[in-house]
Structures are given as C-alpha cells and as structure tokens.
Amino acid sequence: MENSYMYRSVPLKIGIVVPCFNEEDVLPETNARLIALLAQMRDIGLIKNCSAIFYVDDGSQDNTWSIIEQLSDAYSEVCGIKLSRNCGHQSALLCGLMTALGDALISVDADLQDDLNVIPQMVQHCLNGSDIVYGVRKSRESDTLFKRLTAAGYYKLMSAMNVDILYNHADFRLLSRRALNALSGYREVNLFLRGLVRLLGFSSAVVEYDRSERFAGESKYPLRKMLSLAWQGVTSFSTAPLRLITTLGVIVSFVSVALAVWALSTSFFTNKTLPGWTSTVVPMYFLGGVQLLSLGVIGEYMAKIYMESKGRPKFIVEKLLGKFFFDDKKID
Numbered sequence: 001m002e003n004s005y006m007y008r009s010v011p012l013k014i015g016i017v018v019p020c021f022n023e024e025d026v027l028p029e030t031n032a033r034l035i036a037l038l039a040q041m042r043d044i045g046l047i048k049n050c051s052a053i054f055y056v057d058d059g060s061q062d063n064t065w066s067i068i069e070q071l072s073d074a075y076s077e078v079c080g081i082k083l084s085r086n087c088g089h090q091s092a093l094l095c096g097l098m099t100a101l102g103d104a105l106i107s108v109d110a111d112l113q114d115d116l117n118v119i120p121q122m123v124q125h126c127l128n129g130s131d132i133v134y135g136v137r138k139s140r141e142s143d144t145l146f147k148r149l150t151a152a153g154y155y156k157l158m159s160a161m162n163v164d165i166l167y168n169h170a171d172f173r174l175l176s177r178r179a180l181n182a183l184s185g186y187r188e189v190n191l192f193l194r195g196l197v198r199l200l201g202f203s204s205a206v207v208e209y210d211r212s213e214r215f216a217g218e219s220k221y222p223l224r225k226m227l228s229l230a231w232q233g234v235t236s237f238s239t240a241p242l243r244l245i246t247t248l249g250v251i252v253s254f255v256s257v258a259l260a261v262w263a264l265s266t267s268f269f270t271n272k273t274l275p276g277w278t279s280t281v282v283p284m285y286f287l288g289g290v291q292l293l294s295l296g297v298i299g300e301y302m303a304k305i306y307m308e309s310k311g312r313p314k315f316i317v318e319k320l321l322g323k324f325f326f327d328d329k330k331i332d
Helices: 026-042 062-072 089-099 114-127 145-160 177-183 195-200 223-235 240-269 276-310
Strands: 014-020 052-057 078-083 103-106 132-137 169-176 204-209 317-321
Touching: 014 026, 014 089, 014 195, 026 052, 026 062, 026 114, 026 145, 052 062, 052 089, 062 078, 062 317, 078 089, 089 103, 089 169, 089 195, 103 114, 114 132, 114 169, 114 204, 169 177, 169 195, 169 276, 240 276
Parallel strands: 014 052, 014 103, 052 078, 132 204
Antiparallel strands: 078 317, 103 169, 132 169
C-alpha cells in the first residue's frame, strides 16, 4: 500500500509560528515581510488562502500584545496566542506548535535574523514528502569571534555527550502535521526542542541560508541563557555526566589506594617521616571538591525528575486572537 504521506497535494495550508517576547520594535516590520511572503506563495499556488501567521506572546512587558491585536484587526491572516505569564522561549514555541492550525507549521524568530525567503523551499520539500525541514546556517561569518568560539564549543560538547542535534540549526524549521502529532506525545517539562525533533525520525530535508543581523531590539539569548540551554540539552538527552562521575570515582579510588600503599610503605620500610599538613589537606580538598561537584550533577538530575513527576503544564494560554481559531471550518 502506498504511503499517503509520501506526496502532498498542492496547495498546503501552512501556519507560521512566531514566539515573541518584548518585540515591539521589530514586530511591525516582521509582520510586513511575513504578509508579503504569504501573498507571494499564494500567487504561485504553493499555499492555501487560509494559511496564517501565529504570534505567541510569551508574557511580554512592553506593547507586544497590543501590536499583535492591532495587526490582527488589520490583517485577516494574523492570529495571536497570549500566554498567562513568561514561560520561556522553548515553552512558547511549543505552545505555538501545539495550538496553531495548518497542514504544516514553520517556526521562525521575530528578530528577522532567519532568512524568510527560504520558506517557499521548505514548503516545496514538504510537498515532496519531507515531514521535517531544517533551516541550517551556511556559515557563522557574521558572528563575533567570541560567538563563533562558544558555538563551536557548544556543538563539540553536545557531540561528546552523545546528544543528537543538527550543526548550525536552531529553531527555524518546518514540521508536517504528522510530525507535530508525534511531537505532542512527548510530555517532558524540561524542553529542548532541537533534540526532541531529531528523535521524531521521519523523512527530513535541509535548507541552507545566510543569517542576518537582528533588525531591531535586543537579543533574548545572552550568554547566560545560551549556557542554560546547553546544560538543558545535555541533562535532558544524555546520562554522560553521571557516567563521568562513576569514572571519576573509580579513578579517585585507585589513586587513593595507591597513595595509601605509598604512605604505609614509606612509614614501615623507611626512616622518612611524611609531611603531615600537605599530605592531609591537599587530598581532603581535592576529594571534597569532587564530592560536591558529583552531588551537584546528581542533584540536577534529581531536580529534573522532581519537576517531571509533578506534571505541571508547560504553558497556559490566556487568550486566542484571530478568526482562524474560531471560524476554521468555514475558511478555505
């Protein structure tokens, strides 16, 4: 029997999901470009008229939601999803993917750094049978030296910890409805979507693009958040740190036994006396540091288990905006 997912009929009903947090400076320009892009894809018969843009307001403290309301009044394609509080980028993105409507959904940041012009290529790959289409940066030449070095270290760390993520890919991707349905089955609270999407399997494709400078506003991913996301990825998808603790424990045990044998042999078979302070304090500090580090890593995993066991919702939707949420059956 032929797989019905191998080829999808033209046109597709797509949704573009845009997480927003304090994006009042860039949102009007982002919307203008997305509206023009939808019109372009409609004109060439790639997408249906009922394709839409879904802005997810992640508890913004500026006028982001007010702007989304204005855009929704002005454009029928614009929908809004307002979260009850700030839940974080990954939760806001997941909320959009689980709430928005469409045969396929494309996630893109509001800062206009991702190249919107490659979205038609993503849709074409989906029409050709790909359930997941990754947007991957061609290079990092536009980044600062510090960011290039930290990014290289990040991917090397993930590889060393056996975390399967795609090099130079963030959250710019297309997911078919089948992939979205599979993604909804993952219930973990500690989200790392880059890793989760790779677990889905399914047929995939890659679209390369050049990343631009941020159009306006400030980056929502400073170094602190980038490090937090990296640690989230490691602890959510790898037990390597726990194995490292075991290995370190074995090594320290062997070293301790060797030192004990050396100390006893020196005491019994020679006339030399051992320096008391150095031989006592240095190993004590070393072992104390190792033990505290090990307890910290184990505690991190236990904290994740604790959070997962509570089963708290990852997000709460306060308000939905746009006719596509309330009149979907009548729109084609």
